[in-house]
Amino acid sequence: MxxxxxxxxxxxxxxxxxSIALAFIVPFILSIVTVFGTKNIIIQSINGQPxxxxxxxxxMMFMSAVxxxxxxxxxxxxxxIHNKALIPMTLAPIRKSxxxxxxxxxxxxxxxxxxxxxxxIYSVIFPQAVAIEQVGFIIMYSIIFALLxxxxxxxxxxxxxxxxxxxxxxxxxxxxxxxxxxxFIEFPFFPNSMSSVFQYFPLSMVSVACRSILxxxxxxxxxxxxxxxxxxxxxxxxxxxxxxxMKQ
Amino acid sequence: MEASITxxxxxxxxxxxxxxxxxxxxxxxxxxxxLVGDNDAGKSTMLRLLAGLENPNYGSVFLHxxxxxxxxxxxxxxxxxxxxxxxxxxxxxxEQNIHFDALLYGIHxxxxxxRIQEYSQALAVGDFLYSMAGRVPQGxxxxxxxxxxxxxDPTILIMDEPTAFMDAESxxxxxxLMREFHGDRTIVYSSQFLPExxxxxxxxxxxxxxxxxxxGSLDKLLESTLEYHQFAIEFEELTDELFDSLSGVTxxxxxxxxxxTFHFYGRSRKVxxxxxxxxxxxxxxxxxxxxxxxxxxLDSAFAQKGLDG
Numbered sequence: 001m002x003x004x005x006x007x008x009x010x011x012x013x014x015x016x017x018x019s020i021a022l023a024f025i026v027p028f029i030l031s032i033v034t035v036f037g038t039k040n041i042i043i044q045s046i047n048g049q050p051x052x053x054x055x056x057x058x059x060m061m062f063m064s065a066v067x068x069x070x071x072x073x074x075x076x077x078x079x080x081i082h083n084k085a086l087i088p089m090t091l092a093p094i095r096k097s098x099x100x101x102x103x104x105x106x107x108x109x110x111x112x113x114x115x116x117x118x119x120x121i122y123s124v125i126f127p128q129a130v131a132i133e134q135v136g137f138i139i140m141y142s143i144i145f146a147l148l149x150x151x152x153x154x155x156x157x158x159x160x161x162x163x164x165x166x167x168x169x170x171x172x173x174x175x176x177x178x179x180x181x182x183x184f185i186e187f188p189f190f191p192n193s194m195s196s197v198f199q200y201f202p203l204s205m206v207s208v209a210c211r212s213i214l215x216x217x218x219x220x221x222x223x224x225x226x227x228x229x230x231x232x233x234x235x236x237x238x239x240x241x242x243x244x245x246m247k248q
Numbered sequence: 249m250e251a252s253i254t255x256x257x258x259x260x261x262x263x264x265x266x267x268x269x270x271x272x273x274x275x276x277x278x279x280x281x282x283l284v285g286d287n288d289a290g291k292s293t294m295l296r297l298l299a300g301l302e303n304p305n306y307g308s309v310f311l312h313x314x315x316x317x318x319x320x321x322x323x324x325x326x327x328x329x330x331x332x333x334x335x336x337x338x339x340x341x342x343e344q345n346i347h348f349d350a351l352l353y354g355i356h357x358x359x360x361x362x363r364i365q366e367y368s369q370a371l372a373v374g375d376f377l378y379s380m381a382g383r384v385p386q387g388x389x390x391x392x393x394x395x396x397x398x399x400x401d402p403t404i405l406i407m408d409e410p411t412a413f414m415d416a417e418s419x420x421x422x423x424x425l426m427r428e429f430h431g432d433r434t435i436v437y438s439s440q441f442l443p444e445x446x447x448x449x450x451x452x453x454x455x456x457x458x459x460x461x462x463x464g465s466l467d468k469l470l471e472s473t474l475e476y477h478q479f480a481i482e483f484e485e486l487t488d489e490l491f492d493s494l495s496g497v498t499x500x501x502x503x504x505x506x507x508x509t510f511h512f513y514g515r516s517r518k519v520x521x522x523x524x525x526x527x528x529x530x531x532x533x534x535x536x537x538x539x540x541x542x543x544x545x546l547d548s549a550f551a552q553k554g555l556d557g
Contacts, residue, residue: 002351003348003351003352006347006348006351007340007344007348010340010341010344010348011339011340014339014340014341014344014380015339079337083331083333083335084335084336084337084338085335085336085337085340085345087301087331087335088329088335088349088396089349089352090301091299091300091301091324091327091329092324092349092352092353093320093321093322093324093325093352093353093354094321094352095321246301247301247302247303248300248301248302248303
């Protein structure tokens with residue numbers, strides 16, 4: 001695992017200026033474009049929270065998804081279809097699940113750092129929206145969200161062979177999670193038949209569980225553990241798929 | 249001698265096509281084995297199987313007596329693999345590429361550094377070690393890939409066209425280093441550059457359509473061809489009738505026409521005079537007689553028929 005973390009650090013260090021710029025620009029732009037307009041339409045959440053307060057966990061989860069996507073894409077799609085660094089990794093005497101976890105967790109570390117910066121930027125734009133005692137929960141659930149979403153992108157990367165297919169699937173996934181996972185719009189805004197389906201998406205469960213602990217103060221065991229269980233299942237599937245894709 | 253690599257009835261299929269057909273052979277520890285053959289002969293597939301990059305459809309590969317399928321993690325520790333194409337991460341430096349790979353094999357930092365220094369000095373890569381892989385010439389990247397394969401100190405080195413993209417000096421340095429390993433590490437490589445193969449081998453395996461066509465030391469392979477000579481006669485004008493007439497000489501083997509030059513093989517110099525008789529006065533400009541080389545051995549139809557046609 002440490003080898004993957006060292007590699008991630010080297011990748012950041014080798015493009016340090018763009019990494020730093022990205023760490024500030026992405027949170028700033030996402031905060032501005034998603035919250036300023038929407039908070040004039042949805043003034044407050046159904047249980048009375050101001051929109052900029054309610055949306056914060058969803059925004060951080062979406063940010064984690066946006067940030068982890070290129071890291072996963074590069075390692076599992078770009079390098080794979082171009083027969084680059086992924087091949088020697090699979091030849092090393094380590095399990096495929098170690099490769100999946102190594103790349104995923106090292107990418108997650110980079111994402112966590114930017115999420116923390118993002119929380120800082122958000123607290124400057126909306127000082128009343130970030131309560132310091134809630135930061136830990138937001139980061140924890142963003143990690144769970146990124147782990148699950150990262151595995152979905154790994155699955156997508158390993159399944160597809162053409163960039164056009166991958167991009168179409170990726171954009172569809174991103175837009176779907178943006179609107180259908182309760183990140184920016186609450187489920188009751190959808191028709192009943194749809195919201196009753198959307199709230200059982202594993203990614204939706206993470207945002208529901210996070211808001212439950214932040215705004216109601218109760219730990220939602222089912223909605224926390226189910227996404228984790230799905231993540232573990234996806235890791236097993238992805239490990240198997242990687243083995244198959246590499247013909248090993 | 250102890251076998252380092254053993255293949256037992258190993259076969260590889262892609263769809264309906266047989267890439268490797270029931271190969272059974274052993275490779276002695278510490279030897280240098282060259283695989284040669286046409287494109288698509290199955291050399292790279294065989295190397296990928298030996299490296300563990302692909303699994304055979306049937307049969308077993310053993311490294312130091314361990315089945316690569318059942319003892320995967322142990323056997324991988326013993327193998328270093330250099331693929332034909334550049335596969336370094338272009339966003340990491342050469343040193344970082346090598347270092348990361350060695351870390352995956354559980355090698356300590358100090359050991360990695362000392363090996364990188366040692367091999368980069370031997371292959372003259374030092375000036376490029378801290379350059380981004382994507383920005384250095386491919387020949388240098390290939391040398392870095394060799395260092396990467398050596399960094400975890402494998403006992404078996406599998407290399408697909410190890411000197412591809414390299415200049416003459418780099419080829420020389422690479423083979424100097426490989427010769428230092430002779431006796432300690434088993435080296436199996438493929439190459440289309442036959443002078444390199446002639447200079448560096450204990451054993452040559454000629455692969456054709458997934459099977460081993462010829463197998464032995466260079467001397468042994470050429471031994472039975474020593475009586476053969478390659479002849480070339482340049483005529484003022486080599487007409488189709490003349491070519492047919494000369495090809496009809498019973499002792500002429502594998503005749504070909506290149507411009508006005510008639511190429512053929514013959515078992516003794518006597519055949520030359522039989523061809524001269526068949527020329528019936530056609531005007532000759534030049535002629536040459538050469539002993540056979542590995543290249544001749546591989547010349548398509550000639551090699552496919554075996555040494556004696």
